[in-house]
Amino acid sequence: MENDATVKALTKSGSLHNRRVAIVGGGPGGLASAMLLAHEGADVTLYERHGQLGGRSSAVEGNTEAGAFRFDTGPTFFLYPQILRNIFTRCGLRMEDTITLKKLNENYDLVFENGPSLRLTSDIDVLEREIARIDAQDAGKIREFIADNRSKFRNFIPVLQRPFNTVLDLLRPDMLRAFPKLRPLSSVDRDLSRYFRDPRTRLAFSFQSKYLGMSPYRCPSLFTILSFMEHEYGIYHPVGGTMAVMEAMGQAAKQLGVTIRLNAPVHEIMTRKGRATGVLTDQGPERADAVVINADFGRAMTKLVPDRKRRRWKNKSIERKKYSCSTFMMYLGIEGSVPDKGHHTIFLSESYDRNFAEIEAGEMLSDEASLYIQNACITDPEQAPAGHSTLYVLMPVGHLRDGGVDWTDETRAQARRLVMARLEKAGFANIEERIRFEKILTPTDWEESYDVHKGAVFNLAHNLGQMLHRRPHNRFEDIRGVYLAGGGTHPGSGLPVIFEGARISSDLVIRDLAPRRRSTFFNRRSRKGATHVGS
Template identity: 55%
Template sequence: MTSRVIIVGAGPGGLAAAMLLARAGCKVTVLEKQSQVGGRTSPVEMDGFRFDLGPTFFLYPQVLEEIFAAVGRDLRREVPMRRLDPQYRLIFGAGGELLCTSDPERMAAEIAKLAPADATAFRRFLADNRVKLAKFAPCLQAPFLGWTDLLQPRLLAVLPHLKPWKSLHAELAGYFSDPRLQLAFTFQSKYLGMSPFQCPSLFSILSFLEYEHGIWHPIGGCHSLTRAMARVAADLGVEIRLREPAEEILFEGRRAVAVRTPQGEQPADAVVVNADFGHAMTTLIPNRLRRKWTDAVIARKRFSCSTYMMYLGIEGRYDQLQHHNIYIAADYRRNLEEIENEHVLSEDPSFYVQNPCGTDDTMAPPGHSTLYVLVPVSHQHPNIDWARERDRYRQVVLRQLAKIGLDDLERRIRCERVITPADWENRLGIYKGATFNLAHNLGQMLHLRPRNRFEEFERLYLVGGGTHPGSGLPVIFESAKISTQLLLADLGNRSAPLGM
């Protein structure tokens, strides 16, 4: 008999799971509470301008390519994309710039302009991390179902590289003597919403991934990926029901058997949750039923930072900007301390600006361009009242943008949207507004992260940034591969499209 699977949420994780399960012959229904697919990877559209709501860096397309291939499609045909070179420009508040490229010779020359003594370290960094990633990749591709999985050969092989006592920043200080270069190869921990001074050293593989496999821009924006996934899923027979929120997951004993929506009870042989983990647990499953991940336990977990966002439709173009531009505050440590521990707003914040129209003119009307501005800030905390800060902080951000040459910006803005951590929490259903989910410290990784086959209930699975391996598109796609394999095995389905 055909198995019925309900997926709660049409984010990248939910859509990838839908494709794989439909290919394996399941009858798949995706419930999405918003009016469009994509979740944090959906578009923001206004007055003919188009932005990505969240992701703008597409790293390591190989995982999604594999998923498309498994369902008989070619990702590159469905979504044309360009590898960016230079991949980004770093501007240091402390002085100096670095135009980062994956061409080792040009990159060594760029590094030499900042710190001649560090120029040769780049190749050593690449060589060491190539080995590290090769050892760790199997851990990202397999489930962690309990502590005994830590004893498996794949993890034992990576232990010498794990160095749990060492932060990412301390690790990079072993390569580069110039503090700006240490930051140039560690700020990527912000992709996980973490400080490089606290993030495990293991995550040097993130900057390595950029240099080794490139940073890609899907034409139209990263949301072109989720749109294509929804299109392919629909072709495979998946029913995607927009504006139909899950209200409760229903159980018989400890087994998930249905999802209740405003349209009634939807029976299922298995349920996959893609909605933000903290939000889904605290709203879809009564606290009394949860033994391990109770409301109180979730509230005590460490969460990632949040973001203050500005989406700006601009008259003309800023050709002096690269596609990706990152400003690192003069006192970066202080900036991170304010975000992660003091939960106050920085007056000299680091920020990121995407200026995609030089690469992709589909995102703005002729003669115009878009700027996407992201400022990492604390997740929701009583210290910050966004109803009061929203407009004041806009002025702080405009002042920062003037530091990288955008001093005439305000008069060129033709349309604008701002999203604060309060919006992420209240409008987009993200627990504490922590845009990158649970933090990725060692105490919340591998078997200690909420598991793909959710440990509390039968026939309930998680996909997306809240489960193993973690936040960020490539690993979210890995989570879909892992969770669907487990689900299909539990249902006795032998036609899994991808082997583990």
């Protein structure tokens, strides 16, 4: 972690002048890294194999006779935007000049399959009244839950702001302060049982583990902070969709001097004597002093770095790791609107535990699927032609594996029928007859079209064996001069966490490439335990 004085000193010095950095992948982590490193004076080139920036945070667009529909591809909202704001501020820019994040009055509709249906907000009084419809005693424990998780969040944030390179990093003071609040052997659901007795109440505060592609019955108890963050800070909709944020970051990167090359796949990370020397593209070898890999970790390592050049992260090791679930996606442009539904709807199966067990097993489609539905046009009508609206529908499914679901045309059609039936059950009536545009993504599409290893859209699972120092390191341990950004490295998945990880990795690049006298000053100051700019 770096204090404000150190960052300012480096910024004024242009510490990476004449240093060349290649960034592989134009997702949120790659864009944030490009901005930060270019602002330090580096000659940054960002390579994106697709024709648009964003990766899983890009857009699905469909043109029809009625006009154009636009959908978020993956992430549909922002939590805790201060982290992104800090990145812009550090680069001498104002996020608000190019990005509009609208705080929603209501966080989401929470629809239990057999009732009740709740409308949850960040207003604790309203939240208590809604939860009381499940259990009045549970409602009386909400403020205690919020207070305890406020303390947990405050204690754990410093841990998420620095790299973890060895087991010794677990013994640093910030981790020792945070550890008593983590209950590492407890799951999210079990931790919530200390407050809430009704399983439906616990689901109302634990379904957020799906943001990590995990079951609340398996997800480590740390991640109760996800629901806390929603209720403490609110949920934000990026006007124009998440892609609008990626486009604004791309423009900011260009303003800072980054060269962005679209439709420019990287075929290999070039190395010499265990150190990265550049990237191999369609134009041939291109030299770099450092390479930041923002592509999906499992996919990038098995495709861009020969197995013989990796020590810890061999192909066999990558294959043995635990991965998140995948998703079956439907992007529906419909005639008319759904005015009685909120911006976000969470539809929870009556058999949620069995539903997630079947997802984790990955051997079949679960007939009792839960859904997430975004009704974006109720907030952002420009996402669809006049008189129309968009529905983004996500059904969690197992990731690709031997013996798992084979995503044939027949399976795809079966999943579509299942989603349409569950939409009806969730209260979205008469949708199918109004569809004017439709696009589907299966786990196979995620792997083949978006380069997501095993189609696991939330990356490596966030279990205890794959967090902190056991996750791929921000300064990649197998090859000197390679750094990682994105959900596959520490701290993990989710947009605010990915932005924080990009900052960690960028600061390591700065530390490693800056001239020795500045690097020494940097390391001496950072050992004093100060926090990063904007914290």
